[in-house]
Amino acid sequence: MIDVKDLSLTYNSTARQTHLAVDKVSFTVKKGQVYTLLGPSGCGKTTTLRCVAGLEKPDSGEILVDGTPVSSSQTGNWVPPSQRAIGMVFQSYAIWPHMSVFENVAFPLRYGPLKVPSAQIQARVTKALSLVQLDHLKDRPAPHLSGGQQQRLALARAFVMEPKVLLLDEPLSNLDAKLREEMRVELRQLIKSIGMTAIFVTHEQIEALTLSDVIAVMNNGKIVQEGTPLDIYQRPTNPFVANFIGQSNLLQGTVVSAAAGQHQVRVQTPFGTLACQATQDVEMGAKVVVSLRPEHVETEKDAENQANVLQGTLVSASFIGNAMDCALRINGQILKVLLHAERSPEIGSTMTVYASDRHCLAMRA
Amino acid sequence: MTIDAVPPRPMKISFLQRYDASALVMFGVVFALSLLIIAFPLIIFWLSFRVGLPIDPDATYSFVHYAKVFSDPFTFKVLLNTLGFALTTLVVSLAFGLPCAWLVERTNLPGKPVLYTLMTIGLLLPGFATAMGWLFLMHPRIGLVNAMLKSALGLEGPVFNITTVLGMGWVEGLSLAPVAFIMTAAVFRAMDPSLEESAEMSGASLGTIARRVTLPLAWPGILAAGIYIFTIGFAAFDVPAIIGWSNRIFTFSTYMVTQLSPDDGLPQYGPATALSAFVIILAAGLSWWYGRLQTRAHRYQVVTGKGYRPRLIDLGKYKLLAWSFIVGYFLLSKLIPLLIVIWASLLPYFQPPSTEAFALITLKHFNSLPWELVFEGLKNTTILVFLTPTVTLVCATAFSWVVLRSKLPGRSAFDFVAFLPHAIPNIVFGIGVLLFALYIMRGVAPIFGTIWILLIVFVVGRISYATRMTNSTMIQIHKDLEESAQMSGASTGTVIRRIIAPLLGPTFIYAWLWIALITFRELTLAVILTTRDNMTLPVVVWSLWVASGFGQAAALTLILLVLMIPIVCLYWWVARRMGFGASR
Numbered sequence: 035m036i037d038v039k040d041l042s043l044t045y046n047s048t049a050r051q052t053h054l055a056v057d058k059v060s061f062t063v064k065k066g067q068v069y070t071l072l073g074p075s076g077c078g079k080t081t082t083l084r085c086v087a088g089l090e091k092p093d094s095g096e097i098l099v100d101g102t103p104v105s106s107s108q109t110g111n112w113v114p115p116s117q118r119a120i121g122m123v124f125q126s127y128a129i130w131p132h133m134s135v136f137e138n139v140a141f142p143l144r145y146g147p148l149k150v151p152s153a154q155i156q157a158r159v160t161k162a163l164s165l166v167q168l169d170h171l172k173d174r175p176a177p178h179l180s181g182g183q184q185q186r187l188a189l190a191r192a193f194v195m196e197p198k199v200l201l202l203d204e205p206l207s208n209l210d211a212k213l214r215e216e217m218r219v220e221l222r223q224l225i226k227s228i229g230m231t232a233i234f235v236t237h238e239q240i241e242a243l244t245l246s247d248v249i250a251v252m253n254n255g256k257i258v259q260e261g262t263p264l265d266i267y268q269r270p271t272n273p274f275v276a277n278f279i280g281q282s283n284l285l286q287g288t289v290v291s292a293a294a295g296q297h298q299v300r301v302q303t304p305f306g307t308l309a310c311q312a313t314q315d316v317e318m319g320a321k322v323v324v325s326l327r328p329e330h331v332e333t334e335k336d337a338e339n340q341a342n343v344l345q346g347t348l349v350s351a352s353f354i355g356n357a358m359d360c361a362l363r364i365n366g367q368i369l370k371v372l373l374h375a376e377r378s379p380e381i382g383s384t385m386t387v388y389a390s391d392r393h394c395l396a397m398r399a
Numbered sequence: 400m401t402i403d404a405v406p407p408r409p410m411k412i413s414f415l416q417r418y419d420a421s422a423l424v425m426f427g428v429v430f431a432l433s434l435l436i437i438a439f440p441l442i443i444f445w446l447s448f449r450v451g452l453p454i455d456p457d458a459t460y461s462f463v464h465y466a467k468v469f470s471d472p473f474t475f476k477v478l479l480n481t482l483g484f485a486l487t488t489l490v491v492s493l494a495f496g497l498p499c500a501w502l503v504e505r506t507n508l509p510g511k512p513v514l515y516t517l518m519t520i521g522l523l524l525p526g527f528a529t530a531m532g533w534l535f536l537m538h539p540r541i542g543l544v545n546a547m548l549k550s551a552l553g554l555e556g557p558v559f560n561i562t563t564v565l566g567m568g569w570v571e572g573l574s575l576a577p578v579a580f581i582m583t584a585a586v587f588r589a590m591d592p593s594l595e596e597s598a599e600m601s602g603a604s605l606g607t608i609a610r611r612v613t614l615p616l617a618w619p620g621i622l623a624a625g626i627y628i629f630t631i632g633f634a635a636f637d638v639p640a641i642i643g644w645s646n647r648i649f650t651f652s653t654y655m656v657t658q659l660s661p662d663d664g665l666p667q668y669g670p671a672t673a674l675s676a677f678v679i680i681l682a683a684g685l686s687w688w689y690g691r692l693q694t695r696a697h698r699y700q701v702v703t704g705k706g707y708r709p710r711l712i713d714l715g716k717y718k719l720l721a722w723s724f725i726v727g728y729f730l731l732s733k734l735i736p737l738l739i740v741i742w743a744s745l746l747p748y749f750q751p752p753s754t755e756a757f758a759l760i761t762l763k764h765f766n767s768l769p770w771e772l773v774f775e776g777l778k779n780t781t782i783l784v785f786l787t788p789t790v791t792l793v794c795a796t797a798f799s800w801v802v803l804r805s806k807l808p809g810r811s812a813f814d815f816v817a818f819l820p821h822a823i824p825n826i827v828f829g830i831g832v833l834l835f836a837l838y839i840m841r842g843v844a845p846i847f848g849t850i851w852i853l854l855i856v857f858v859v860g861r862i863s864y865a866t867r868m869t870n871s872t873m874i875q876i877h878k879d880l881e882e883s884a885q886m887s888g889a890s891t892g893t894v895i896r897r898i899i900a901p902l903l904g905p906t907f908i909y910a911w912l913w914i915a916l917i918t919f920r921e922l923t924l925a926v927i928l929t930t931r932d933n934m935t936l937p938v939v940v941w942s943l944w945v946a947s948g949f950g951q952a953a954a955l956t957l958i959l960l961v962l963m964i965p966i967v968c969l970y971w972w973v974a975r976r977m978g979f980g981a982s983r
Contacts, residue, residue: 087882087886088885089882089885089886091410091412091417091806092410093409093410094408094409094410095410105410106410107408107409107410107411108408110411112410112412112416112417114416114417114419114885115882115885115886116419116885116886116887116888116889116890117888118886119888120886121886122882122883122886124879124882124883125879126877126879127879128877128879128880128882128883130880130883130884130898131902132901132902132904141884141887141889141897142887142888142889145884145887145888145889145890145893145897146887146888146889147888148888188883191883191887192886195887195888201886
């Protein structure tokens with residue numbers, strides 16, 4: 035549905051300094067997919083989204099919506115944002131304060147390229163508003179809505195003209211924590227129920243993991259890994275992704291034993307030699323980073339986790355509600371460990387912990 | 400590494416791809432008006448070197464006009480008068496405006512909204528009205544104060560003489576004190592009070608704080624206000640015209656008018672343009688300095704934009720003194736001059752109040768007004784009062800959009816152009832428009848002697864103010880509101896009409912009324928460009944005055960003021976509702 039090829043955009047922050055915001059980004063979003071651009075602020079995710087919208091002018095590259103090029107440096111095609119028929123939800127919601135709820139939603143139908151006959155407007159607006167459960171508020175002035183209601187109004191306005199594509203720029207970031215949690219689930223259900231293709235931009239990993247069919251993690255203007263939420267979380271192929279999605283202990287190491295065609299490797303790390311799973315083909319002697327999530331470090335030995343046994347001194351333990359966030363010092367380096375909340379180990383005591391080789395991921399540095 | 404030699408083809412979006420019809424219309428408007436604004440000073444420079452009549456095809460170019468102007472001792476007398484007049488204006492306006500601003504922003508003075516309202520509305524009283532009042536008060540021969548003092552003290556000569564450079568500066572300063580007030584109040588309001596408080600905690604007395612902390616911090620802002628007032632004083636026409644003209648004390652503006660429409664002979668465009676060119680360069684230098692002061696003011700970080708609730712100084716028993724000062728100012732600048740104008744309009748010839756004088760009271764001047772001319776003037780003024788603010792605000796919106804919202808390369812240059820009419824004395828633009836009409840538009844469109852020429856110069860004269868207003872409001876409109884309309888499929892025209900214009904609405908109404916009021920009383924620009932066929936109401940007042948119909952001029956001034964009342968009330972109501980002016 036959406037094809038982005040080799041998209042690049044440079045910002046001239048000052049006359050002499052330029053900043054490559056988007057660096058040859060390519061991705062494809064299939065029909066009906068919710069595709070998420072996830073990354074820290076300044077990684078180029080919003081700029082990429084705005085290029086798809088037509089609100090930014092890329093330096094080079096190509097964007098196709100439903101097979102039609104809307105922006106192409108090859109052919110020089112460029113469709114202005116108002117003609118792209120793409121729905122967009124802005125981070126600030128951008129609810130027009132001088133209009134009622136109804137008028138906000140009717141705007142794209144009245145002034146958009148479709149030019150919907152006024153007889154149909156009433157019905158279509160009401161339908162869109164009832165989908166987001168705002169139909170009872172349609173005559174209210176838009177500024178009189180709560181944050182969550184404004185967010186749903188912005189959504190109704192974005193899909194009322196039944197666009198092929200919906201763009202969502204951090205739509206949940208202005209909501210309070212509780213509401214954000216509810217809306218995460220609701221938003222996905224809503225998008226799925228209308229069957230719309232969506233690109234979603236966020237810096238919150240939990241939102242990305244809950245909402246998406248496919249996640250693309252971005253850093254420094256590039257997509258560093260693309261995959262399903264489960265993939266991204268369980269099989270990061272890149273130290274940045276391993277640390278950005280969830281938490282990871284990252285250990286520098288050297289491959290000391292590897293068999294061709296096999297991903298079982300042994301890596302020399304400051305904690306000793308660990309049995310690891312390589313995420314790519316690695317050779318003997320290759321420098322790698324081993325990622326081990328704190329929640330995958332266990333204190334009870336079982337059949338699977340005895341591959342790696344580590345011993346260290348407990349240097350800190352803080353209670354974080356559902357768990358104990360602990361730090362072990364092993365050979366002068368810190369290993370973060372998540373323990374059961376009921377356990378209250380003594381600071382300074384020696385502990386033995388276990389980690390399965392499945393959870394020690396060796397990736398190219 | 401594979402060979403990746405072919406660099407990606409850069410994206411080229413043509414102008415027509417990016418901008419739709421309404422955007423192009425706005426570019427057109429902005430470009431055309433900018434061209435005009437630049438053309439007017441340029442035409443002055445051009446003609447200051449040109450020797451020959453407008454229609455003369457083989458004119459030559461030389462410095463003779465400059466030589467003529469600057470070899471004439473009268474020119475230097477005029478410049479010296481203007482300088483003295485502008486400086487007196489500056490001192491007087493700051494002497495009244497600065498204390499009022501300090502009282503409003505830094506003390507617990509009661510009745511602040513009243514002071515704000517009086518100051519804002521006081522700005523609207525035309526200069527020629529108060530000038531008439533002061534002339535009737537302190538004219539060396541017929542002046543009321545002088546006559547009374549002479550008879551009371553048995554003196555020979557007059558005590559006060561308003562027909563001097565100092566006298567005119569006093570009157571102009573009184574009428575510009577609200578400008579000083581509004582500008583310096585903004586400085587005091589934006590100042591971080593913790594700077595004063597920390598000085599107080601160090602044990603400094605109130606006087607020391609004011610001298611060592613408050614004033615030095617406010618200094619760049621005060622100086623900026625000073626330069627602005629000096630520029631207005633330099634180019635002022637009303638007061639020097641009413642008070643100085645008949646006594647042959649000329650300042651820059653009045654001298655220009657005598658050169659352009661002398662009582663005898665042909666207009667002296669050559670010397671007038673040469674002197675104007677000199678003043679443009681002077682004004683450019685002054686605004687460059689002003690700009691530097693502004694940047695310095697920013698560097699001081701006095702303006703923080705944070706919402707402070709400054710601790711106010713308790714005036715205590717001095718409240719009465721403060722209000723006496725304020726009331727004194729309003730008596731001197733507004734009330735007494737106005738009462739005298741009323742008195743003058745009711746007497747067959749001017750004389751001090753007495754039993755005989757009261758017996759003579761008559762409506763003769765009102766009845767004998769040249770009503771046909773008055774109605775003609777009223778008609779023209781009414782048309783201009785509606786068209787000027789409308790056209791100005793439409794143009795200002797286009798300017799703001801181009802400067803703030805379009806991606807046109809070099810767009811900030813348009814903002815600079817829109818600021819030019821603020822920096823260069825208005826009368827120079829008047830002369831530029833006049834010459835533009837005479838030399839360039841002659842064969843194309845005969846706008847000279849129509850109200851369209853007045854509309855052009857009024858719009859140019861107000862575009863700086865209007866763009867400041869639309870800019871500051873448009874900056875506050877979140878860009879997402881426009882972009883979401885774009886994403887909804889709206890064209891640029893629809894975005895302007897349905898999103899920007901409604902959100903700018905309150906600013907539009909406020910600025911519209913203000914420009915309408917300023918247009919209603921505008922004399923300076925009109926006097927240069929009017930002929931018998933496009934007189935405005937203030938010009939009719941002026942022509943009556945020149946023809947020595949002092950009583951009639953006073954009568955028509957009063958009628959003019961009464962006509963202003965409804966718009967002033969509307970303006971006041973809007974300003975209050977919007978929280979402009981009457982702050983806190």
